[in-house]
Amino acid sequence: MAEPSQPGGPPPVFAVVVNYNGWADTLASLDSLTASDYPDVRVLVMDNASTDDSPARLAGRADAGVVEADALIDRSWPAGRRVLVVQCSRNLGFAGANNVPLRYIARRHANAIALLLNTDAVIETRALRRMVATLLSSPDAAAVGATVLRHDRRDTVDMLAGARVRRR
Numbered sequence: 085m086a087e088p089s090q091p092g093g094p095p096p097v098f099a100v101v102v103n104y105n106g107w108a109d110t111l112a113s114l115d116s117l118t119a120s121d122y123p124d125v126r127v128l129v130m131d132n133a134s135t136d137d138s139p140a141r142l143a144g145r146a147d148a149g150v151v152e153a154d155a156l157i158d159r160s161w162p163a164g165r166r167v168l169v170v171q172c173s174r175n176l177g178f179a180g181a182n183n184v185p186l187r188y189i190a191r192r193h194a195n196a197i198a199l200l201l202n203t204d205a206v207i208e209t210r211a212l213r214r215m216v217a218t219l220l221s222s223p224d225a226a227a228v229g230a231t232v233l234r235h236d237r238r239d240t241v242d243m244l245a246g247a248r249v250r251r252r
Contacts, residue, residue: 096124107138116206128185
């Protein structure tokens, strides 16, 4: 059963971040997502059966709790909470770990927008607001991309709206 969004409000954005033994990068990604100026950002961190201390480190940031991947589909999103850690019992691979929350979003939050974000990516504060505005103003669009800057050289474009910039 789909859960309603706030009446008259913007659609929720569910950011999906897949973690495997990379808690430090994932925490930086979480920091950028929770600092977003978009009013309804919810983060699903998929811990892909990490063998380091990622589960404990990530659980400390999960204000919406920690749940096993098999139980996610039946879970309601707690009001006012932003980060839910989902623990996979085995490594599902990157695509498989993204598919679990995508099924949840499609089933429980039909009007929501999904953002797939690499664990080592950080977003700028206004990025989600701009991406959602672009998506909503383009009725035929099913996806939007963003300009990706190099992490080590923020003045250098790495990808432009999903297309790789050729380096010489």
